[in-house]
Amino acid sequence: MVVVPRAVVRHARASYAGLRDDDLLHVLTGAAVHDxxxxxxxxxxxxxxxxxxxRSFATRRRAxxxxxxxxxxxPLLPVLTVVFLIAAALRSLYRVATKDAVLATAELxxxxxxxxxxxxxxxxxxxxxxxxxxxxxxxxxxxxxxRDVLREERDRVLARREASRVRQAPxxxxxxxxxxxxxxxRLGFAALGVALVALTVARLGPLIAAAVGGQWLVGxxxxxxxxxxxxxxxxxxxxxxxxxLGYPGPADPLLTxxxxxxxxxxxxxxxxxxxxxxxGLLVAGAGAWFAAGAATRSVGLRWWAAVVWVAVPALxxxxxxxxxxxxxxxxxxxxxxLGVARALGVHRRDVVASGLVGARSxxxxxxxxxxxxxxxxxxAARTAADADEHPVEAPxxxxxxxxxxxxxTRPPPVPGVPPRDPSRARAGSITAAAAGGLxxxxxxxxxxxxxxxxxxxxxxxxxxxxAHRWRLVLVALPALVVAGPLVQxxxxxxxxxxxxxxxxxxxxxxxxxAGPAWQALLALPTPPxxxxxxxxxxxxxxxxxxxxxxxxxxxVLLALLALLRGAPVTRGCGWDG
Numbered sequence: 001m002v003v004v005p006r007a008v009v010r011h012a013r014a015s016y017a018g019l020r021d022d023d024l025l026h027v028l029t030g031a032a033v034h035d036x037x038x039x040x041x042x043x044x045x046x047x048x049x050x051x052x053x054x055r056s057f058a059t060r061r062r063a064x065x066x067x068x069x070x071x072x073x074x075p076l077l078p079v080l081t082v083v084f085l086i087a088a089a090l091r092s093l094y095r096v097a098t099k100d101a102v103l104a105t106a107e108l109x110x111x112x113x114x115x116x117x118x119x120x121x122x123x124x125x126x127x128x129x130x131x132x133x134x135x136x137x138x139x140x141x142x143x144x145x146x147r148d149v150l151r152e153e154r155d156r157v158l159a160r161r162e163a164s165r166v167r168q169a170p171x172x173x174x175x176x177x178x179x180x181x182x183x184x185x186r187l188g189f190a191a192l193g194v195a196l197v198a199l200t201v202a203r204l205g206p207l208i209a210a211a212v213g214g215q216w217l218v219g220x221x222x223x224x225x226x227x228x229x230x231x232x233x234x235x236x237x238x239x240x241x242x243x244x245l246g247y248p249g250p251a252d253p254l255l256t257x258x259x260x261x262x263x264x265x266x267x268x269x270x271x272x273x274x275x276x277x278x279x280g281l282l283v284a285g286a287g288a289w290f291a292a293g294a295a296t297r298s299v300g301l302r303w304w305a306a307v308v309w310v311a312v313p314a315l316x317x318x319x320x321x322x323x324x325x326x327x328x329x330x331x332x333x334x335x336x337x338l339g340v341a342r343a344l345g346v347h348r349r350d351v352v353a354s355g356l357v358g359a360r361s362x363x364x365x366x367x368x369x370x371x372x373x374x375x376x377x378x379x380a381a382r383t384a385a386d387a388d389e390h391p392v393e394a395p396x397x398x399x400x401x402x403x404x405x406x407x408x409t410r411p412p413p414v415p416g417v418p419p420r421d422p423s424r425a426r427a428g429s430i431t432a433a434a435a436g437g438l439x440x441x442x443x444x445x446x447x448x449x450x451x452x453x454x455x456x457x458x459x460x461x462x463x464x465x466x467a468h469r470w471r472l473v474l475v476a477l478p479a480l481v482v483a484g485p486l487v488q489x490x491x492x493x494x495x496x497x498x499x500x501x502x503x504x505x506x507x508x509x510x511x512x513x514a515g516p517a518w519q520a521l522l523a524l525p526t527p528p529x530x531x532x533x534x535x536x537x538x539x540x541x542x543x544x545x546x547x548x549x550x551x552x553x554x555x556v557l558l559a560l561l562a563l564l565r566g567a568p569v570t571r572g573c574g575w576d577g
Contacts, residue, residue: 054100054102054103057102057103057106058105058106058109058110061106061107061110062109062110062113062114064110065084065110065111065113065114066114066120066121066124068080068084069081069084069114069121070121070124070125070128071128071136074125081111081114081115084110084111084114085111085112085115087111088107088108088110088111088112089108091104091107092104092105092107092108095107178350181297181350182350184299185297185299188299188302188303189289192285192286192289192303192306193282193286196281196282196285196286196306196310197282199281199310200278200279200281200282203281203316203319204278204281204319207277207278208278211271211274211278216270217270217273217274217277217322218322219322220320220321220322220323220507220508220510221321221322221323221324221325221505221506221507221508221509221510222273222277222322222324222507222508223507223508224270225258225269225270225272225273226269226270227269228262228267228268228269229259229262229263229267229269230267231269232255232258232259232262232269233259235251235255236251236255236256236259237251238251239251239485249489250485250486250488250489251485252486252506253444253445253448253482253483253486253506254324254325254328254445254446254506254507256445256482257276257328257441257442257445257446257482258272258273258276261275261276273324276324276327276328277319277322277324277327279331280315280318280319280327280328280330280331281310281315281319283331283332284309284310284315284330284331284334285306285307285309285310286306287309287331287332287333287334287335287338288305288306288308288309288310288334289302289303289305289306290334290335290338291305291334291335291337291338291341292304292305292306293338293347293348294337294338294341294342294346294347294348295341295347295348296348297348297349297350304558308555308558309334311551312330312523313523313524313525313548313551313552314326314330314523314525315327315330317525317526318330321510321512322507322510323505323507323510324446324506324507325445325446325447325505325506325507326446326447326505327446328442328443328445328446329442329443329444329446329447329450330446332439332440332442332443332446333439333443335435335436335439336436336439336440336443336454336475338432338436338439339432339433339434339435339436339437339439339440339475340433340436340458340461340472340475341432342428342429342432342433342436343428343429343430343432343433343436343468343471343472343474343475344428344461344465344466344467344468344469344471344472345428345429345467345468346465428467428468428471430471430474433471433472433474433475434474436474436475437474437475437476437477437478437479438478440454440475440476440478440479441478441479441481441482441483443479444479444482444483445482445483445506446505446506447505448483448486448487448501448502448503448504449502449503451479451480451483451487451502452502454476454479455476458472458475458476486501486502487502489501490502512525512526513526514526519549519552521552521556522548522549522551522552522553522555522556523551523552523555524548524549524552
């Protein structure tokens with residue numbers, strides 16, 4: 001037996017997969033090895049680049065196309081050639097969409113090279129005919145079916161997903177901290193729910209008792225709604241407005257919103273109106289809580305945002321005057337903001353650092369007394385992502401030995417799966433975009449004037465968004481569908497004053513007087529007037545007369561204080577409130 005230590009066996013499949021060490025071949029043979037894909041980066045250890053099937057994709061694709069054309073029966077050869085050319089164009093477009101221009105060129109070149117070499121194709125077909133002993137269909141039992149391919153691909157996806165889940169799962173210490181944060185957040189939301197229920201009962205108690213007793217909510221902007229589900233659906237879809245003698249025109253967008261609510265309330269439109277009007281405070285407060293959670297995880301700030309949004313005088317004015325559209329729009333707007341934030345993946349989430357962040361050496365106590373202490377910036381804990389990738393090496397005093405200890409509660413690294421990065425923004429959600437679109441449609445149904453303003457805001461968000469901009473289309477589409485007939489009708493009668501339909505609210509018109517500019521700064525669109533009568537029962541006449549001004553003044557003061565503070569989260573929440 002002769003052993004040749006430096007012998008290297010050349011294998012086509014191994015070369016295709018890049019499993020041959022080109023640097024080793026260069027050292028052993030002294031020949032320069034050309035790397036067709038120099039963009040493949042070496043691994044973290046500085047060794048040769050890992051195997052990448054893209055290195056040989058062009059060769060393998062040309063071989064596949066050539067083999068298929070050489071084996072197909074002669075009558076089908078022109079048909080299969082055209083199919084390969086069309087498929088090459090489609091596959092190259094997919095490669096361009098995935099930002100892999102090298103593979104796109106290879107996709108286009110494979111069938112073109114086969115077509116431009118008819119002599120080689122003729123030789124291959126002649127060789128195949130001379131060596132064929134059995135028909136090609138005899139190989140079918142040895143080939144994998146499409147079910148086997150799908151099953152294998154599904155197993156690979158599940159394996160990668162499980163490996164990623166295991167690697168990205170938080171440690172036991174982090175789970176304990178996350179559970180504590182979740183418990184505190186749930187208790188805060190439960191307390192907010194109790195407060196909102198108490199406020200609703202105190203503010204709308206007589207109306208709730210009347211609605212439960214079967215009476216109708218009428219007055220102000222509310223009209224009697226005695227229609228059933230079938231009649232509401234007929235009004236929405238007929239294109240005929242039944243007011244007075246009737247006339248052709250689009251239905252009110254708010255009636256479109258009443259259709260599913262009427263179905264949920266047993267087919268009574270009056271019950272649907274009562275539910276929407278009387279639950280406005282609850283829905284608005286809960287929406288403000290969750291929307292604030294997309295900007296901050298502080299329970300106190302989320303409480304503050306919910307209280308401010310519920311205490312806005314415009315909401316209570318709409319409740320007193322029976323303006324159902326304004327109540328629905330006010331309650332739905334926070335859910336629109338939440339849907340947009342989650343659709344783009346920019347929402348906040350709970351992040352806790354690893355348990356070993358800030359670990360110190362046990363020899364720190366032996367350090368000299370005159371050793372300089374680390375500054376506050378050096379003592380700052382690194383993020384959990386850094387603790388995942390590297391052992392913790394906290395700064396220690398001069399003369400001490402740093403202690404690098406892996407986290408025993410964390411699973412070992414999984415090859416091919418990146419470490420968990422809690423601080424990284426979560427991927428956007430299409431479901432959140434769809435939910436935000438439904439909320440935007442509800443707000444536009446309550447106040448059609450919000451449609452152009454909302455579209456401008458979505459356009460501005462799309463300009464500054466880093467990713468997932470196309471999902472904002474899902475947010476805008478439902479509102480355009482709901483208000484589309486009204487907008488089209490307003491544009492067709494623009495010269496005759498049809499544009500006023502975009503500024504009008506659903507229901508009967510309610511007279512109001514605009515207040516001075518300084519009251520608008522305090523979130524008072526109109527003078528309080530008699531709207532303090534309801535508060536007078538609880539706080540007295542004198543305090544009820546000034547309380548609406550106090551609420552607006554506190555909001556402006558807190559916003560100014562938040563702007564002057566250095567914390568960006570507090571600053572953003574102060575002005576977003």
